[in-house]
Amino acid sequence: MKFGVVTFPGSNGDHDALSAVEYGLGEEVAPVWHKSTSVDGFDALLVPGGFSYGDYLRGGAIARFSPIMGAVAEFAAAGKPVLGICNGFQILTEAGLLPGTLMKNPSLSFVCDWVDVRVDSDRTPFTRGIDIGTVLRLPIAHGQGSYYIDTDGLDELKRNEQIIFTYTDRAGVETPESNPNGSVANIAGVSNGPGNVVGLMPHPERAFDAVLGGDDGLRLLGAVLGAATKEAITA
Amino acid sequence: MTITEQALREVALSRPEYDQIVELLGREPTPVELGMFGAMWSEHCGYKHSRPLLSKFPTESPRVLQGPGENAGVVDIGDGLGAAFKIESHNHPSAIEPYQGAATGVGGIVRDVFTMGARPVALLDSLHFGPQSSPRNRYLLSGVVGGIGGYGNCLGIPTVAGDIFFADSYSANPLVNAMCVGVVRHEMIMRARASGPGNLVVVVGADTGRDGIHGATFASVDNPEDSHRGVVQVGNPFLEKLLLEACLELLETDYVVAMQDLGAAGLTSSIVECASSGGVGIEIDIAKVSRREAAMNAYEVMLSESQERMLVIIREDGLDAVREIFDRWDLHSDVVGTVTDDGMVRILEDGEIVANVPATYYTDECPTYVRPSIENPDTIELRAFDPDVLQDLAHDELESALLELLRSHNVCSRERVTRTYDHTILSNTVVPPIAGDAAVIRIKGTGRGLAMKTDCNPRYVFLNPRKGGMHAVAEAARNVACTGATPVAMTNCLNFGNPEKPDVYFQLEQAVSGMADAARSLSTPIVSGNVSLYNETNGVPVLPTPVVGMIGVLEDVGRSCGMAASAGDELLLLGTQVATLGASEYLAVRHTTIAGDPPDIDPDFEGRLQELVIGLIEQGIVTGTHDTSEGGLLVSISEMLIAGGTGATIDLQALLEVNGGRLDRAAFGEAASRVVVSAPVGMADEIVAKARAADVPVVRLGQVEGPTLNVLGVSQMQVSELAGAWRGGLDD
Numbered sequence: 001m002k003f004g005v006v007t008f009p010g011s012n013g014d015h016d017a018l019s020a021v022e023y024g025l026g027e028e029v030a031p032v033w034h035k036s037t038s039v040d041g042f043d044a045l046l047v048p049g050g051f052s053y054g055d056y057l058r059g060g061a062i063a064r065f066s067p068i069m070g071a072v073a074e075f076a077a078a079g080k081p082v083l084g085i086c087n088g089f090q091i092l093t094e095a096g097l098l099p100g101t102l103m104k105n106p107s108l109s110f111v112c113d114w115v116d117v118r119v120d121s122d123r124t125p126f127t128r129g130i131d132i133g134t135v136l137r138l139p140i141a142h143g144q145g146s147y148y149i150d151t152d153g154l155d156e157l158k159r160n161e162q163i164i165f166t167y168t169d170r171a172g173v174e175t176p177e178s179n180p181n182g183s184v185a186n187i188a189g190v191s192n193g194p195g196n197v198v199g200l201m202p203h204p205e206r207a208f209d210a211v212l213g214g215d216d217g218l219r220l221l222g223a224v225l226g227a228a229t230k231e232a233i234t235a
Numbered sequence: 236m237t238i239t240e241q242a243l244r245e246v247a248l249s250r251p252e253y254d255q256i257v258e259l260l261g262r263e264p265t266p267v268e269l270g271m272f273g274a275m276w277s278e279h280c281g282y283k284h285s286r287p288l289l290s291k292f293p294t295e296s297p298r299v300l301q302g303p304g305e306n307a308g309v310v311d312i313g314d315g316l317g318a319a320f321k322i323e324s325h326n327h328p329s330a331i332e333p334y335q336g337a338a339t340g341v342g343g344i345v346r347d348v349f350t351m352g353a354r355p356v357a358l359l360d361s362l363h364f365g366p367q368s369s370p371r372n373r374y375l376l377s378g379v380v381g382g383i384g385g386y387g388n389c390l391g392i393p394t395v396a397g398d399i400f401f402a403d404s405y406s407a408n409p410l411v412n413a414m415c416v417g418v419v420r421h422e423m424i425m426r427a428r429a430s431g432p433g434n435l436v437v438v439v440g441a442d443t444g445r446d447g448i449h450g451a452t453f454a455s456v457d458n459p460e461d462s463h464r465g466v467v468q469v470g471n472p473f474l475e476k477l478l479l480e481a482c483l484e485l486l487e488t489d490y491v492v493a494m495q496d497l498g499a500a501g502l503t504s505s506i507v508e509c510a511s512s513g514g515v516g517i518e519i520d521i522a523k524v525s526r527r528e529a530a531m532n533a534y535e536v537m538l539s540e541s542q543e544r545m546l547v548i549i550r551e552d553g554l555d556a557v558r559e560i561f562d563r564w565d566l567h568s569d570v571v572g573t574v575t576d577d578g579m580v581r582i583l584e585d586g587e588i589v590a591n592v593p594a595t596y597y598t599d600e601c602p603t604y605v606r607p608s609i610e611n612p613d614t615i616e617l618r619a620f621d622p623d624v625l626q627d628l629a630h631d632e633l634e635s636a637l638l639e640l641l642r643s644h645n646v647c648s649r650e651r652v653t654r655t656y657d658h659t660i661l662s663n664t665v666v667p668p669i670a671g672d673a674a675v676i677r678i679k680g681t682g683r684g685l686a687m688k689t690d691c692n693p694r695y696v697f698l699n700p701r702k703g704g705m706h707a708v709a710e711a712a713r714n715v716a717c718t719g720a721t722p723v724a725m726t727n728c729l730n731f732g733n734p735e736k737p738d739v740y741f742q743l744e745q746a747v748s749g750m751a752d753a754a755r756s757l758s759t760p761i762v763s764g765n766v767s768l769y770n771e772t773n774g775v776p777v778l779p780t781p782v783v784g785m786i787g788v789l790e791d792v793g794r795s796c797g798m799a800a801s802a803g804d805e806l807l808l809l810g811t812q813v814a815t816l817g818a819s820e821y822l823a824v825r826h827t828t829i830a831g832d833p834p835d836i837d838p839d840f841e842g843r844l845q846e847l848v849i850g851l852i853e854q855g856i857v858t859g860t861h862d863t864s865e866g867g868l869l870v871s872i873s874e875m876l877i878a879g880g881t882g883a884t885i886d887l888q889a890l891l892e893v894n895g896g897r898l899d900r901a902a903f904g905e906a907a908s909r910v911v912v913s914a915p916v917g918m919a920d921e922i923v924a925k926a927r928a929a930d931v932p933v934v935r936l937g938q939v940e941g942p943t944l945n946v947l948g949v950s951q952m953q954v955s956e957l958a959g960a961w962r963g964g965l966d967d
Contacts, residue, residue, distance in 0.1 A: 009565065010473050012391025016662045019679070035563075049660075051389040054473025110384050110655045139659040141388070206662045211677060211793055213659075213667070 001225055003029040004042035006072065006088075008063045013049030013085060017205040021046075024208030024218045027225065034066040044081040044125070044224050045072060047088030049141070049203060059090035059102060059144045069095055081125035081224050082197045086142055089189070089199030098192055098199045099157065100149035106182040110143040114213060115180055117188050117202050118168040121161050124195045125224045135172045136216040138202035140180055145201040147183035147190070157190060165189030165200050238263075246273025252602060259596050267534050267582060267590040271597060274500035274538060275507055278768050281601035284734040285766040288744055291751040292761040298723050299760055304512075305426055306347040306496065307417070308762025310724045312788050314681045315421050319353035322361070322414035322689065322728045322784040324767035328467045329411040333378025337411050338386035338470040339542050344415040345390060346496035346545065349479050352425035352486045353417025356661060357676055358387050360397040360413050361689040361728070361782040365406030367644060367965075375409050382470075383413070384655045389472035390479065393664055394656035395674035398689050400780075401644045407772035412728040412765075414784040416687055418678060425486055427495035427505075429513035429548045432576040434492050436517055438502070439561055439568045440478045440544040441471065444527035447501070447540025474543040474566075481564040482545060488560075490553025492574075497544040503537045503597075505546040507580055510594035517594070518581040519572030533584040548574060604734075611738035618698050620830035622816035628899040633950040636825060637869055638960045640903065643824045646866045647964020670878065671797040672717035672862055675789065684792030686720035688785055692865065693778035695833035698818045700742045702833050704749025704781055709841045709907060710864055711785035712757050716845035717860040717910060719796045719852035720787030722757060727764040727783050732776020734768050742779040743768075750781060756838030757845070759785060796852045798861040799878035800913035806872065806883060806936040807912050807919060808863075809926055810844045812893045814904025820865040821903035836907035840931075844908045847929045851912065856921060859913035867903035869946075871911050872936070876944060877958040879913070884945040885937040898949065913939060 005017045014031060021029035032039060039045060052063035063069070069091075076082050076097050084092035092098040105111060119127050119134045149157065157163050165188035169178045174186040181201070189200025204217030238253055246269055248256075256264050256272050264272060275281055282289065294302040300317050301309035307321035325340025341358060348355045360383055365372040387394045392415070429436075447468040485491060493513065495505040502524070510517040521536045531539075549557050554570065561568040575581070580597070582590040628636055640646055653668035665684060666675035673688035690711035696703025712722040727750065732739040754761055770777040789795055800806065816822050817831025851857045859879065863871040868890070876883055887901050894900040914922055919935060926933035937947070945951040 010389070010476055012389070012476065012660060015391075016660065019662055050391060051473060051476075054389065054471070056473070110388055110657070112654055112657050112659060114659075141657040141659055143388075203659070206659050208662065211665055212662055213664075 001027050001043045002041060003027060003044050003046060004032040004039055005029060005046045005048055006032045006034065006068055008034045008052035008066055010052045010054055011048050011050035013205065017046045017048040020205040020208040020217060020221055025221055032068060034068045037067050037071055039071045039075050045075060047082065047084040047091055049086030049088060052087055052091060059087055060094040063091045064095040073097060076197045079194060079196050083126055084199035085203055085205060086201055089201055090144065092197060092199045097197050098190060099153055099162065100147055100190060102144050103146040103148050104144050105146050111180055112141040113180060115140050115202060116168050116170055116178060118166045118172045120166055121164050123161060124164055124191050124198050126198050126220045127164060128223045130219055130223055133172055135168060135170065136219065137214045138204055138216055139206045140202050142201055145181040147187040149184055154185060160193055162191050162193065163187055164191050164198055246270055247277055248273050252276060255602065259600060260592065265590055267537060268592055270534050270538050271503045271590060274503050275597035276601045278766065279499050280504050282766055283602060284604050284606065284768060285729060286603045287605050288747045291747055293751060293755045294760050294762065296758060296760045299762055300421065301424060302762050303764060306350040308724065308726060309351060309419065309424055310762060312678065312685060313683055316678060317419050317421055317424060318416055318685060318786055319348050319351040319419050320414065320416040320726055320784065320786060321347050321763035322412050322726045322782065323347065323765040324728050324730060325411045325413065326408065326730065326767050326770055329379055330408055332467045333375045334382040335467055335469050337379040337382030339468050340411055340413045341383055341386040342470045342472065342475050342542055343498045344413045345392065345475065346498065348415040348417035349482055350425065350427065350494050350496045351417065351419060352423040353419035354483060355392045355415050355417040356663060357416045357687060358392050358394040358413065359687060359689050359784060360394065362397065362399045363405045363410035363780060364401055365403060366401055369406065372406055379409065379411055380652050380655060386470055386472045388657040390476050391660050393658045393660050395658050395664055395676060396668060396688050399649055399652065400693060402693065402778055404775065404777045408770045408777050410730045410770065410777065410780055412782050414689060414726065416685065416786060423486060425491065425494050427493050427509050427512060429493050429509040429515050429517060429574050431492055432515060432574050433551060434574040435549050435551055435554060435570050436519055436572040436574065437547045437549055437557065437568050438524055438544060438571050439547060439566055441474055441541055442525045442527045443536055443539045444541045445531060445535055445539060448535055448538045468540055468542050470542050477564045477566055478543055478545060481561055481566055485557060485560050488553065488556055490549045490557055491547060492550060493548040495546045497546060499540065501538060501540045507594050507597045509546065509548060510580055511598040516575035516577045516579040516581065517572060518575050520583040522585065523569050523571040525567050525569050533582055533589045537582060606734055606740040607737040608741040608744050609737040610741045614698065617830040618832050622822055622831045623895065625826060627897045630949045633898065633902065633946065634952045636903065637873065637952065637957065639824055640820060640866045640870055641873055641957055641961040642964045642967065643820065644964060645820055646870055648962045650962065651965045665792055666718055666795050666797055672714035675718050675720065675792065675795040677792040682791055684720065684789035684795055686715045686718040686787040686789060688714040689782055690714060691780055691782045693780040694818050694829055696746050696779040696781060698831065699833050700745035700779055701749040702836060704746035705753040705836050705838060706833065706907060707781055707783045708750050708753035708757065708759065709836055709838065711783040712759055713845060713862045713910065715785050715787035716848050717796065717862050719794055719849060720789040721849055722759045722785050722787040724762050725754060725759045725783050725785045727761055727781060729766045730770055730777060730780040730782065731768050732771045739776050746779055746781045753838045757842050794853060794855065796857065796860050798875050799859045800875040800881060800883065800939045801858045801879055802881040802939055804858060804913040804915055804939040805919045806939060807914060807922055808909060808934040808936055809847060809912060809931055810909035811906040812890060812932055812934060814867060814894060814900050814906040816900055816904050819867065819903065819905045821867060821899060834906045841908045843929050844910065844931050847926060847931050848910050851922060851925065856918040857912040857914045860910055862910050864905065867905050869902040873944060873957045873961065875911060875913060876954050877961055881939055882941040882943045882954045883937055883939045884947060886947045889934050
């Protein structure tokens, strides 16, 4: 399976995404330059974290106009798997590929930590085969990660099972203390309607080796390979 | 023509220095030449006062691939890789505009490292502020921390370690020292030495603006507000990220002859240094430099300190390839001149020569000064203070004293700051901030790790500069050793007051001599560094602050060690047992006294202790290690218990006996060369035996157990309360 990692000017999580797939999963992976207009030959796309175009206006606000985004939208419309991580999540919401938006943390400060994240749906390619309710430990590192959606939008997300990840405590219970950034309903990640496009603020691509503090991220990246491979990874 | 005093002040040159320039040239310098001399002969670029002292530093070892004199030092870390690293100050800009001052400090040091061909993998920051009781100081702290995070997070380089110290003397003159560590393959190390007449001189990155003109001279006078306005630059980390990636891509080609970043003194210093160290000349036409404002003249272009610019010397046949790389990253690349064989730095403006001076006049002819050196009598008197005349701590005061120390700003948790720095990006961080005495990152593609830490106790240096200098080196090395890594080399940033004052010069001279001795003894040569003098406000210098940035190598990164104590373990103290309250945090916090002689230090003993600790970690017979520094033994133990979420029962009897029966000294006294270790039951005997064999004293302190810190016969304290005080310290 071949992964593509989209690099915008100012992306900085691309190195981690490439390493996680190459060393963590042992799968084929290649960078995709933002000036390119094609994603032919890739089976899954990762839109990594960073500060695309400096994000001086708003996270992802400029990147959505990049030449590559047309191809990403077509790839998504064809039902193929796309994962937006951190800035990648922001870009996908700005591009209208995912619902809601990411606002500044209420602390107005960047926050870097490890958090507990509960998997709430297994209908996406990145959670397929993972038991619902599983709590993963993943790093976060963002200044603009407060997920917002209005009440009607939230109802729709719930109705369609589009809330994929929720900040919780170790036991899998969402509490105010376990919400690191004031996200609505402790939401850490969502999907589009069909479920093939997923975005989340935590960084699965930084959690691919126990020596780094955890390898839970591999479960998400590995899920897309299919149930058989997943078992091999977690065994 | 007679030069005015005001014109000389603007370029920070003295009249004798001006006369020397006239004599060298055999004529009056042109205005552009004068500006360039001012910048190159500033303390910041020319090290006028520090160069004679810096020659004392040991700079060599089998591991050193590049010593001082380049943009960064490089040491061998195995597998054909080198670590390139350096620390640099951005004190004066941060005092005026803390966010941008700190941000551009990070930007500058990152460029220094990737200029060497290294990919930056970690950032550290050593920060010194005035007391947080003042709103202005709080503003400076939050601005500086914001700027460091804002720049480093955007670049995607993890900020993994550092230190923060508070004292009155930093109130109007905070110290902001940023350190960067990069990894480079040996054969890819690039240097800033121009060569090959006919080769092209290219400026890449940002356009040149009027910002930062005279930044180098600004950093070399006291009370800069009076004479230098509008010199603080604004950083653009996005542009720097593009520059970083483009330059590293460029260095993979064969076309690059030399590379130099445009930092202090901008185009002037980069051209002069490249020409001088390569023994060639450089001719540039300033009309070819892309500018932000059309009307800028040669003087302004040559002295601008606009950020995010690099100078690259390339072979002529590589121009198209070089252009292609920078175009791909949407960056300018202006060919501004050529390398010549006449040794002259020649600047053209509209076809006219506006400066024409041998490169070496700016560098080799820069005067150096050895100033009178006399210790301040007040310091001698303060040092003579005997803390044992103070009343000892009563048993029922132990808890309040410990809480007070844990809450104090020089001891409490830095998590509020480190949380705002991205420290997990690049997926290398094995021991993150606060988890250990130093940070550890793995070196991708190898099994090795790199440990790093900045350190200095300015109070020690103030009260005894020589000893203080030794402590700074020893403690930084000890911190690195406590993670299991062998300290291999260091960088340093000497932050002092006005060296023209005999007592400040004394501090500088003595501290450097102490650092040199400790570095020699511990085999940690100094491979790079920076000097920041004139850190004064209204004639009062900052505490002498020679910051040490130490790096160490861990053969097996999987064996790195943090500071957490584990329930069921035994705690042991390795090393010095006799402590003193002289220059201690306890004295400062509890008695508001900064006096007494700092602890004695024997670098040979320090080396033995570190070797012992590294060995214990390597053999896997300790699970947590923590050196005892500010706050003394009980503070160290508390930090280990807080990290482990557990309590302990401790017997201080043996330490009380060797400390004159004084509880304050046994609990909170400070000493060099001591480390507390947490060891699984059954390992303690082996540790005692190994310590004896290494001729290092050892005390078995007690068991890690329960929810309290129980100091037998003295006091029993809830660890949750200690943790609350320690964690919340910076919130007060």
